[in-house]
Amino acid sequence: MASMRNGGMWLLPAVLLGLLGLGFHQLFALRFDAGDVYPAYSSFRADPLGAKILFEALEAMPHVDVEQRLKPFAEMDGTNSTALFLGGSTGSLLHETERDLRPFVESGGRAVLAFGSVEPRINKSKKKDDEPKGDSAEMNEWVSVSESDGRIDWEVELEEFVRSDLTEIEQETEALPEAAVGLPSIPWKSALWFSELGEEWTVLYRYLGKPVVVERPYRKGSLVLLADSYAFCNEAMVQDRHTAFLIRMIGAPARILFDEQHLGVHSQEGVMMLVNRYRLQGVLFVLLAIAGLFVWQRSTSFIPRHEEESGPNDIGSGVGSMSGFNNLLLRHIPQKKLLETMVSEWIATFARTPSMQAKRTRLESELRNLDAGKHPVETYNKLTQILNERK
Template sequence: MLNRARTQLLLLALLFFFSALFLVWILNLRFEAGDVYPAYSSFRVDPQGCKALYESLERIPCVQVERNSKSLKYLAVDKPLNKKRIVLLAGMGPLELDQTLKSGWLRDYLHAGGHVLLALKPHLERSFMWEMESDSDAEVEVPAEEEQPTEEEKTAPTESCAAGQPLPDWYFRSDFEPSREQPAQPHTAKLGADISLAETQSWHSGLFFHSYSEHWRPVYEIEAGTVCMEWIQGEGRLIALSDAYFLSNESLWKDKQTDFLIWLLGNCSVVVFDETHLGVVSKTHISDLVFRYRFQGIVVGFLLLGVLFLWKNGSPLIPPSDHGREQVKSVGRDVTSGLVNMLKRSIPKEEILGACFQEWEKTVPAYHKKSQVEKVRCIVEAENERSWKDRDTRKAYHRIQQIISKRRVTR
C-alpha cells in the first residue's frame, strides 16, 4: 500500500515537471517568433521588427549595441557619456513623440552630448488617422483655414507647452499629408540639405513635420513638408524621422539603405535600442535578484527540503509494526500494579517490611496509641532478626494490620 502511494506521488511529480517544460517550450516559440513584442521592437524578428539591424550592428567590432528597458530618465545618470552614444526610439506615435520632446531626460541627455533618433511608425498611424479623418469628414465640416498649417506655422514654434513653461528649442509638431488619393503608394522624398546622401528616397509614410525652429535642418522633404530633419547644438544631436521603415527587418531585406543608416547613426560607437516607449519595461523582482546573485542552488535546496518534509509527514519512512502495537496494548496496567512493579525492582523482598514501617512511622495518624506503635516496631524488629529463610513477611504483616486496626475510642 505504501509503495503504491509513493509511486502515485512520483508519477504526479513527473507529470507536473513535463507540463512545466511543455509550457516553457510554447512560450519560447512565441518569443522566438517575436509577435508578442510591439512593432519596431529590437526583440521582434518578423518584418515589422528591428532585430536584423540590432544583430547587424553587433557584428561590427567597433560598435557596442545595447537594449534599454529601464526608465529613460536614468539614462544620462547611470551611463556617463564617455563614448559617443545614440539612443534609437523606433516606432513612436504622435502622443509618445510629444511627451518625449517635452521630457526632462531628453534635455539633460542632449546637453550632456548624447545623440537621439526619433523614428515614427508610419503604417499604423496612417490607418488610424485615415479612419479618424473619414469619420470627421462625414460628420463635421472642417474650416478651410484649419485644414493645413501655413508656411509661417511650419517655421514658428508655439510659445509655451503648459502652464507658462516655454517649449524647448527642438520642439516640433507632426501631421499627416492632406492628399490621400493613394495612401498605400510610397512617396518620393527629395534631399534638402548639402549632405552626401541619395538625391531621392522612397518614403513609405505620409507623416511630415512642421512648426519647428530655425535650428532644425531639413534633410528630406515631400510635397507636404519635411520628413527627415536634424538638430545639432554643441555635441548633442537630435534626428527626427517620420518613417521608421528604414530601421525595420523588411527594409534591410528588400531595400537596404546603407548610406542613409550610416548617416543616421553618425560616429557613435554605442547604439542603444530603447524599448520603454513601446511598453517593454523591466522591473526588479525577487526572481531577478535570485538570478543576479546566483542563488538558484539555494532556492532549489529549500524546495527539495520542503518536498521531503511534506513526504515525511504524509507517509512515515519506517512502516508501522502490528506486533509493536499489540505489545504496547498488553503492557498497560492500573496505578496499583505499576507501584507494585516499581517496589519489586527497587526494594529487596526481605527488606520490604522494614521499609514500609519507616514510611508509616513518618506519617502515623494521631488516633493510634504509642503502645500500638511500639508493638508494631517490636514485630518488625523481631522479623528482621530472623534469617531470610525463616522470615514470614505475610504473617507479620497480618499481625501488624490487626494491631493498627484497633483505634482509640474518644469519649
C-alpha cells in the same frame, strides 16, 4: 510495500506537473523568441514589425556598447552616445521624452526619434468636432514649447497627408534625399511630414516635396526627427536595407541605446528578472529538481522496509524463547503436554540446522527422563539451560 505504493502515488503527479510546466515554458519561450508580445518596432521583437535584427547587428560590432533601455533617461550623460526612439506615438513621443532627453542631449548625446507609420486620414476640413480624438488630433499640441519650463524648444509641427493625396502616395514609395546630403533614397510608408521648421533644422529627406527627416544641433548634442520608422524594422533590414542611411542617422558613437520605455516596456526588478539577467535558468531547474527529490524522499524510502507477516501465534527463527513460551500458553495446551509440545516446536524450527543436532539429542533425552511429579517451570529452566550452553 505500502510506503512504496505511497511514493508511487506522489511521483506520478510530480512527473505530470513537471511535464505541464515544461510545456508552458516552451510555449512562452516560442512567443518571446518571436517577440510578438512586444509592441511594433521594439528591439525585443523578431518578426517583420520589430527591430531585433538592427539591435543584434549593432551588438555584434566591436568597440560599441549596445543596450536596451528600460528606464527613463533622466540625468543620463549622453557623451558619445546615440539613443533610438523607434515607432513612437505621434501624440505622445515628444511629450514623454522632452524633459528626460534634455540632460542627455545637452551633454553631447544624439537622440533619434522616429514615429510609427500612419495611414492618410480624411481631409481636416471634413473632420467633425465630436469625432474621437486619436494621435492625429494631437499633431500640433507639442509644437514650440518654451525652454523656461525646462523643456527642449522643438520648433517644429507635425502634419499628415490627407485622402486627397492618396493617389500620389500610392505612386510614390520612396523618400528622396536633399541634394547636399549625398544619401540614397529610402522606402517610405507613412503619411506624416514636418512643417513650421525653425532655422536650426536641416532637412535631410523629403516625401512628395514635404520634409520627413530633419536634423538640428542642440547644445553639445543633436536631434533627429523621422516621420517614419520603417527603415529600422526587420522587414526593411531583410528586403530593402540602406546601410548608408542608418550610419548617417546613428552616427559612430561608443554607446547605442534602444529606448523601450516609450513603447510601454518597463523594467520591473524581481527574481525572474535577476534569473534572466545572470542566466541562472539552469540553477533554477536544479533547485526545482532537488525540491522534487526531497518531497519524494519524505514520502517513501529508497531501501525497502522489512514487514513481518507472521501472526501472534506463529513461532519462527526470529522469535525469542520467552515469546515462544507465551505463544504456547496462549494456545491453551494442557499442562502435561506443555513441555513436550515446546520441544516438538523447537525441533521443527531447527530440524535442518546442523549446529543444533547435539542440543536436540540432549533435549529429547531430558524430556524422556522427566520426573512426572516435577514442576513444569523447573523442567523448562533445565531445558533453557541446555539451549544456552556454549561449546
